[in-house]
Amino acid sequence: xxxxxxxxxxxxxxxxxxxGGTLARGVALGYPSLVVLVPLAALAWSSRSGGLMGFWTEVxxxxxxxxxxxxxxxxxxxxxxxxxxxxAIAWVLVRDSFPGxxxxxxxxxxxxxxxxxxxxxxLLTLYGPNGPFGLNLAFTRAGIALALLFVxxxxxxxxxxxxxxxxxxxxEEAAESLxxxxxxxxxxxxxxxxxPAILSGVALAFARAVxxxxxxxxxxxxxxxxxxxxSVYIFGQIESGNERGAAxxxxxxxxxxxxxxxxxxxxxxxxTGHDG
Amino acid sequence: xxxxxxxxxxxAILAAGLVAGARAAVESATLTLVAYSTTKDAYAKIIPAFExxxxxxxxxxxxxxxxxxxxxxxxxxxxxxxxxxxSLAPDVNTLVGDGLVPANWDRNRHHGIxxxxxxxxxxxxGNPKHIQTWADLTRKGVQVITPNPFTSGGARWNxxxxxxxxxxxxxxxxxxxxYLYRLxxxxxxQPKSAREATQVFASxxxxxxxxxxxxxxxxxxxxxxxxxxxxxxTILVEAPVxxxxxxxxxxxxxxxxxxxxxxxxQKLFAETGYRPVVKSVGGPVGDRSTQSRGVFTIDSRRxxxxxxxxxxxxxxxxxxxxxxxxxxxxxx
Amino acid sequence: MARHALxxxxxxxxxxxxxxxxxxxxxxxxxxxxxxxWAAVTTPExxxxxxxxxLIAAIAVPANxxxxxxxxxxxxxxxxxxxxxVNAVVDLPLALSPVVVGLALFLLYGRGGWxxxxxxxxxxxxxxxxxxxxATIFIxxxxxxxxxxxxxRxxxxxxxxxxxxxxxSPLQTFRRITLPAIRWAIxxxxxxTTARSIxxxxxxxxxxxxxxxxxxTLPLYVQSQYENFDPTGAFAGSVVLALIAVxxxxxxxxxxxxxxV
Numbered sequence: 001x002x003x004x005x006x007x008x009x010x011x012x013x014x015x016x017x018x019x020g021g022t023l024a025r026g027v028a029l030g031y032p033s034l035v036v037l038v039p040l041a042a043l044a045w046s047s048r049s050g051g052l053m054g055f056w057t058e059v060x061x062x063x064x065x066x067x068x069x070x071x072x073x074x075x076x077x078x079x080x081x082x083x084x085x086x087x088a089i090a091w092v093l094v095r096d097s098f099p100g101x102x103x104x105x106x107x108x109x110x111x112x113x114x115x116x117x118x119x120x121x122x123l124l125t126l127y128g129p130n131g132p133f134g135l136n137l138a139f140t141r142a143g144i145a146l147a148l149l150f151v152x153x154x155x156x157x158x159x160x161x162x163x164x165x166x167x168x169x170x171x172e173e174a175a176e177s178l179x180x181x182x183x184x185x186x187x188x189x190x191x192x193x194x195x196p197a198i199l200s201g202v203a204l205a206f207a208r209a210v211x212x213x214x215x216x217x218x219x220x221x222x223x224x225x226x227x228x229x230x231s232v233y234i235f236g237q238i239e240s241g242n243e244r245g246a247a248x249x250x251x252x253x254x255x256x257x258x259x260x261x262x263x264x265x266x267x268x269x270x271x272t273g274h275d276g
Numbered sequence: 277x278x279x280x281x282x283x284x285x286x287x288a289i290l291a292a293g294l295v296a297g298a299r300a301a302v303e304s305a306t307l308t309l310v311a312y313s314t315t316k317d318a319y320a321k322i323i324p325a326f327e328x329x330x331x332x333x334x335x336x337x338x339x340x341x342x343x344x345x346x347x348x349x350x351x352x353x354x355x356x357x358x359x360x361x362x363s364l365a366p367d368v369n370t371l372v373g374d375g376l377v378p379a380n381w382d383r384n385r386h387h388g389i390x391x392x393x394x395x396x397x398x399x400x401x402g403n404p405k406h407i408q409t410w411a412d413l414t415r416k417g418v419q420v421i422t423p424n425p426f427t428s429g430g431a432r433w434n435x436x437x438x439x440x441x442x443x444x445x446x447x448x449x450x451x452x453x454x455y456l457y458r459l460x461x462x463x464x465x466q467p468k469s470a471r472e473a474t475q476v477f478a479s480x481x482x483x484x485x486x487x488x489x490x491x492x493x494x495x496x497x498x499x500x501x502x503x504x505x506x507x508x509x510t511i512l513v514e515a516p517v518x519x520x521x522x523x524x525x526x527x528x529x530x531x532x533x534x535x536x537x538x539x540x541x542q543k544l545f546a547e548t549g550y551r552p553v554v555k556s557v558g559g560p561v562g563d564r565s566t567q568s569r570g571v572f573t574i575d576s577r578r579x580x581x582x583x584x585x586x587x588x589x590x591x592x593x594x595x596x597x598x599x600x601x602x603x604x605x606x607x608x
Numbered sequence: 609m610a611r612h613a614l615x616x617x618x619x620x621x622x623x624x625x626x627x628x629x630x631x632x633x634x635x636x637x638x639x640x641x642x643x644x645x646w647a648a649v650t651t652p653e654x655x656x657x658x659x660x661x662x663l664i665a666a667i668a669v670p671a672n673x674x675x676x677x678x679x680x681x682x683x684x685x686x687x688x689x690x691x692x693x694v695n696a697v698v699d700l701p702l703a704l705s706p707v708v709v710g711l712a713l714f715l716l717y718g719r720g721g722w723x724x725x726x727x728x729x730x731x732x733x734x735x736x737x738x739x740x741x742x743a744t745i746f747i748x749x750x751x752x753x754x755x756x757x758x759x760x761r762x763x764x765x766x767x768x769x770x771x772x773x774x775x776x777s778p779l780q781t782f783r784r785i786t787l788p789a790i791r792w793a794i795x796x797x798x799x800x801t802t803a804r805s806i807x808x809x810x811x812x813x814x815x816x817x818x819x820x821x822x823x824x825t826l827p828l829y830v831q832s833q834y835e836n837f838d839p840t841g842a843f844a845g846s847v848v849l850a851l852i853a854v855x856x857x858x859x860x861x862x863x864x865x866x867x868x869v
Contacts, residue, residue: 033697043712045715085621110854117830149625225606254708355819499837500837
């Protein structure tokens with residue numbers, strides 16, 4: 001994207017900087033601010049009413065802490081599981097071939113397109129007390145994990161797929177011709193190339209899992225300290241009129257998830273040397 | 277092919293949306309009823325009955341149903357409402373505090389109470405675990421379903437029924453409170469609202485559900501195979517209804533409220549499993565005048581229940597209430 | 609062989625996690641025949657819920673598309689102060705729980721909120737269409753932007769610069785050169801945005817007030833039917849949403865700009 005000296009004098013930026021550029025900049029700053037920042041500011045503001053002490057009290061309530069811990073734990077677990085399963089699924093979709101593969105590939109997007117409440121309803125009916133399998137996961141942490149696995153399915157898969165597709169297979173073929181076993185080839189040659197994509201997918205999956213509400217609210221059972229995740233706790237606080245508490249815990253939840261996302265981003269940066 | 281499909285889909289949605297938006301409904305007097313979850317069935321009958329009366333001609337209704345506390349909070353936050361029908365008086369009183377409901381809402385013959393019910397035990401068909409009394413609820417291996425007292429009005433009634441029943445059996449205040457600890461140890465799941473609790477029980481979880489009698493009757497009607505046991509000592513669940521200040525501006529709303537206390541409406545309430553508050557309207561489960569002696573109320577002072585104000589703070593205050601400590605004791 | 613084992617493993621996982629549950633939706637809906645399901649999905653309440661859901665999407669999607677494209681252009685083509693921050697803000701809805709989004713809007717537009725006074729002046733935001741639209745716009749904000757930005761970066765400015773040296777106005781440049789290059793990215797983003805808007809539950813749950821026939825979207829309707837022991841109604845509504853989801857998935861496949869599968 002280098003500009004020649006002649007064109008440098010007439011960068012599109014200068015022309016469009018008047019009129020259209022200003023408008024574009026105005027929108028770019030105004031739209032997300034209005035839609036996203038202002039409500040969030042109201043949220044942060046509400047959480048500070050009552051001062052630092054009030055904020056601290058709310059977020060150190062045992063039930064809140066338990067909910068946050070459970071959310072973090074389950075989200076990390078599910079994200080890790082997705083790293084494995086998502087890569088495996090992407091591998092099968094790219095490298096394998098069998099009838100119906102194309103259909104399968106389409107189906108992967110379904111959890112993203114399906115409303116969360118429908119996913120929750122369906123999982124509850126299937127893996128709940130009256131489910132056809134006799135497997136009752138309702139009101140258990142395993143049930144929550146299942147719901148989270150459902151909604152986060154596409155993220156790692158869709159992040160890894162394009163990378164796998166574009167991967168140059170020469171090195172793998174070279175390794176195999178030199179006698180390396182497939183697993184070793186995968187580990188030493190393919191995997192390092194996939195790690196940034198996997199981490200991207202994991203970050204998205206994690207962010208989604210941490211905030212998930214609709215898919216979990218039916219199957220979780222709302223048992224404080226046992227199966228109450230942060231979003232359900234926050235919802236409960238809104239309902240009992242404790243908006244300040246809800247706002248405070250929301251802020252903590254947001255900071256926690258941003259923290260993990262930053263960590264993942266930093267790890268990627270370190271591994272790949274660039275911001276992929 | 278791609279192009280056609282892709283242009284078609286957003287256009288289809290846009291078209292559908294425009295059609296939907298263009299259908300501006302033209303209504304005459306429209307009243308908004310905001311009610312708690314288990315009344316939906318009842319109002320489904322009562323509203324059409326009202327619309328057939330001369331006072332109700334041409335009146336149409338918007339209706340919203342949800343957990344009582346949820347609804348109260350929504351109205352406080354601006355949900356338009358002309359009539360609020362909630363599951364306990366404190367929820368209405370928070371709206372008084374917010375200036376949305378006049379303070380004299382309960383100054384009528386019925387103290388603002390439109391229906392009665394009692395707290396009952398819903399058990400599986402045949403009552404396999406032989407649950408009859410409050411003591412049975414704390415037996416080992418018995419799983420009790422009750423909603424979360426901090427989100428559900430119904431759950432508060434359950435807690436107070438339990439407490440009052442223990443007191444009625446001669447236990448001291450301390451003993452009654454320790455009963456609550458034991459009771460909640462047997463609670464595996466605390467759904468958000470009374471209706472949701474019924475849902476959970478119906479889907480197979482738990483041995484006994486603590487809920488309103490009218491909810492138990494509703495569950496049976498919907499084909500859930502359960503029976504219910506009315507414990508000897510239980511609390512009278514008094515559900516209030518009130519006009520909001522905006523409702524006061526509509527004579528139709530006042531007429532609707534009056535209608536709710538008419539024998540016609542009270543009969544309809546009775547048909548959906550409530551106990552009418554108007555004497556002489558008997559129902560399948562009786563009315564206020566036929567209360568058994570074991571039924572106490574929120575104002576039964578000798579049982580330590582001194583009205584909602586004190587009870588709300590003592591049991592359900594979000595930081596210091598007894599139930600907060602009970603919930604905390606469950607978290608290991 | 610390892611390959612077969614992997615394939616079976618993956619298929620089994622997907623079957624249990626996706627296939628059976630979604631198949632169950634259809635089964636449970638039509639379990640008692642076509643008629644009850646049809647009746648359940650054509651009640652006035654259900655129809656209104658469907659119309660409302662589509663209406664909200666019909667507003668949110670074009671808004672996020674239009675502003676998304678402008679935003680993407682501003683981020684990539686113009687010197688935007690605080691670009692990193694804008695990027696982060698645009699991505700924020702992806703990291704936020706929908707309940708938190710609903711709460712934020714609730715605090716802003718509710719009584720006592722900064723914009724709470726609007727309701728008193730007759731402009732009802734919460735518990736009415738505008739609030740639900742705002743929640744949906746918030747939640748589905750990132751998608752068009754995120755799809756268009758990398759494509760804009762990739763195609764570079766050469767052609768646009770060339771056009772401008774030849775005397776094209778910025779608008780012409782955009783229409784003739786930029787837009788065709790990013791249109792599949794836009795299409796993909798639009799499909800993602802639409803899917804997210806239609807399926808939104810948590811945020812709308814908090815701000816809607818669930819006024820049956822007025823502010824009850826189809827996902828909310830599904831929940832309320834479930835709660836009222838009307839499983840056929842809940843599942844019928846779910847089937848409608850599932851069919852829309854399937855249509856979305858198809859649209860995604862057709863519009864995926866990158867690879868062939």
